[in-house]
Amino acid sequence: MRNVMSGRAGRVVQASSIGVVHLHNDEPTPVPFQLPPAPRCFVSRRDELAAMEGWPLLVISGPGGVGKTSLALRWLHDRRDRFPGGQLYVDLGAHAPDGPVAPEDVLEWFLHAFGLKDVPASLAARQAMFRSVTAGLAFAVLLDNAVSSAQVRPLLPASGTVVVTSRWRLSPLGTDGARFVEVEPLGLVDSVRLLENIVQDDRMGAEPDAAGELARLCGGLPVALAVVGARLSARPRRSLGRELSELRAERLPELDADASVASVLDLSYVDLPDPQARLYRLCAWLPGTSFGVEAAAAVAGEPVDEVGGALEDLVEKNLLSELADDRFRYHDMLRTHARSKADATREEGLRRAIEWYVAAAVSADLAAKPGHQRVGPRYQDTGPMAGEPLEWLELERPNLIAAVHSAHGHGWPELVWQLCEPLWALFLHRHYYSDWIETHVLAINAAHECGEPLAAARLGNRLAMAYVNLHRYDEAVAVLDAVLAAGLDDPVSETTALSMLGRVHLGRGEPEAALRCYRQVLEVRVQRGRERGAGMARRRIGEALIELGRCAEAIGELERAEAQLADPVERARVRTFLARACAGAGRLDRARSLLDSAIRDLRTSPFHRADAFVVLAGIAEDDEEARDHYRSALACYRDPADPSAVRIRRLLDRHEHSAAADVIPEQTTGEHHRDPG
Incomplete structure (x- = not known):
């Protein structure tokens, strides 16, 4: 069979012979260009x-x-x-x-860089996915x-x-x-050439012996030569002989290469004005590998506008590298050197920086997910972030995760859980499961240590969602049992835990047990007058009833669910399940009408739109129509290794190689892209 593909798509992985594919995904696949800037001065090699x-x-x-x-x-x-x-x-x-x-x-980061969201948990599975994608x-x-x-x-x-x-x-x-x-250290000639490129005047030629001795003291290491060159460039009237004398005054002339390089760095450090020297010392302790001006201001306890100029001066002196506008990092040798300089305010500064990360993450979370209930105290006095909160969370993710671990290592449990809570939007939308699980395990323990059982329960439900998405049901049940056993007077935590348990039961093929969980959730939410919550519970009840084959009951619950919901996407999602129930009851015309309506309203929700195409495939009038709907469902996924995409591909393969079973198609795709509860 000849395969034909039309339209736009992300990465395409061949499943088998599939004929004609119509692609509906208008979101381009990202092409990552992550390299730091090229070196400004480079010689020889x-x-x-x-x-x-x-x-x-x-x-x-x-x-x-x-x-x-x-x-x-x-x-x-x-x-x-x-x-x-x-x-x-x-x-x-x-x-x-x-x-x-x-x-x-690293593999998780790389796969996300290629636009893949649902990354498997094991190293072997991530290796296989990375090799498939590349x-x-x-x-x-x-x-x-x-x-x-x-x-x-x-x-x-x-x-x-x-x-x-x-x-x-x-x-x-x-x-x-x-x-x-x-790579060997630069020779004498190339070392002097590098100094000439940085200094950009004729002093090297005027004092060749001193230039050679400076190069020797730098050990042929570009990082040290760059620091000396920056010092000379900032002092256009200083002779090389004087620079050499100051270096020798710091250390004896007969030193090994390591000590000579330390002498170079020490001389540049002691020559820094006090504000720059303090910033050089303190920024080396910031969590993560790169940082912005705001984080530097926080660790120093100084205004942002004052710190920005000092950072630029450190870049000019080659004691920092600038990765992008207002983004900096240390060479590992310079970070080690900076950390070797004692600063009595280091612990205070680090805590201040982590507190800044908490406040900034809270601001991003408020903008990314407005209207959700939170526990952390910073939500009371923080406003939503302007701009793109998810992009900020993505940019700062390595630092935020490192800050959680740093707070844990320094014995600041209140900062551990308060920083983990606002990372929810990042994990929900980007699915960094390793970070999701690690941070939440630390945060739940930290919340208990702080006597914050409500925070522990809310974070526990989020941890359970990660386990459910990864089909690690036993671990999810252990976490959810702990939430329910806490005996909190918090209907939100309890109903969310029950709803997540329902998902566990459905995943294990136990719809009767899931139905019991969902009915308990509905009872509590009706008593509390939570209209949207009741509508979502009825939708889940309808889902469980469909799995039990009780389609007439499911229709009634789902019709009531749609009436209780106001959000167009949530209503369209209910219509997809209602269509499944109608199909099971033999009302195929109504099912198709419902699905056409749902597909129109789910244009901004591709995973849920894929669900509707799958149901349409299950009630198609002929094989070609069914295959076309399965292909449309596959086209909604940028990530061919997404568990839901894999499942749809298997349905398509099965449909092409054997007669379709006369059953109502199961519908679990898209489930892991939503909030718990």
Whole structure:
């Protein structure tokens, strides 16, 4: 059979021969270009650049500060047109304060960068998905600061170019076809050339001996040469001889390379004005690997407008790197140096920074999900964020997660749970399951430690939702049982837990037990006069009744549910279930009419729209119509590995290879994209 595809789509994974596909997804697949900026000053390395040509796996090794990342960035930026599929970047954190990054976390980030939302939990499944997505793709990956070949190997894609940097050679990657490029410190001539490029005057030529001695003291390391060059550039009348004298005054002249580099950094540090020196010390303790001006202002306890100028000065002195507008990071050697400088206000500053992250995350959460009930105290005095709150949460996600762990490590449990609560919109919409589960486990324990059982219960329901979405039902039940056993006088927590238990029962094929849960939820919400909550409970009751084959009862519940709901998407969602019930009762014309209406109203909700197409396929008048509806349902998913997309693909395969069973099609797709309850 010839396969024909028309329309626009994201990544397409061939399932089998499927004939003609009509695509309805207008959302383009993102092309990630994540590389940090190319180095501003770069010299020599001609041999290393030549050695990198023609190899799909490159391992660049050498001592800290020698310029491994700069070499990789220079090579990748110069060849960007070779990688139309994108360029991924990750700092694997070999020397990060919090330790190396786990490969499964990196794979989750990469898959999300390609627009995939529902990422499986296990490392093996994530590897398989990453290789499927990257098969035949012309793209590049920079794995910076790797700690071992074991960390790198799971991150190798099916195609494309991978560049790894590490202080170690990572010889075992030779079995994966790696080309090893060893980077040595710059020679004397190239070191002086780099200083000339930074300083941009004729002092190097006027004082060649002093220039050579400065280069020697820097050990041929670009990170140290850049700091010295920045000092000289800021002092155009200073002679090289005087600079050399000050360096020697800091340390004895006969020092090893490491001590000489420390001397260079120390001299630049002691020369900083007090506000810059303090900022240099304190920002090194911020959670995460990069930070913005606001976080820097928080850790320093200074106004943003004053801190911005100081950060720019640190960039000019090459003590910080600027990743983007108002976005900064340390070279790992400079972070270590900054942390070595004592500051009595460090703990106070770090707590202030985490408190800022709490307030900012609360503001983003209020904008992303207005009208929802919250527990944290910061919601009382914080307004909604302007702009794009989900984009802010996505940008700051590594720092927010690191801040949760930092608060936990410093014994600040109130900040742990208060920071976890406003991350809900991020996890609900982007499905970072590893972070979702880790942060919520910490936050629930922290809430109990603080004597906040209500916060623990609300967070417990959210943790249970992650487990249910991953089909980890036993873990979900353990969490939900704890919520219900707490004996709180909080109908919201209790009914949400019961509703989630209903989802567990449906997932296990126990609709009678699910129905009992949903009826309890309905009773409480009716008593409390919660019109929308009652409507949602009736919708779930209708779903359970359909699974039990009691379609006439389901029709009545679902009609009442639609009448109680005001949101057009929620009403359309009810009509999809009502159509299933009508189909089960033999009222096919009404079912088709309901589905046509639902599909029109679900244009902004592609996962729920897919549900309606699946039901239409189940009541189609002929095989070709059924196949067309299944294809339309598949086209609603950008992520071919989404569990719901996989299930629809199996239905399509089954329909093409055998006669369709005369049953009402099950409907669980889209379920994991909504709030619990």
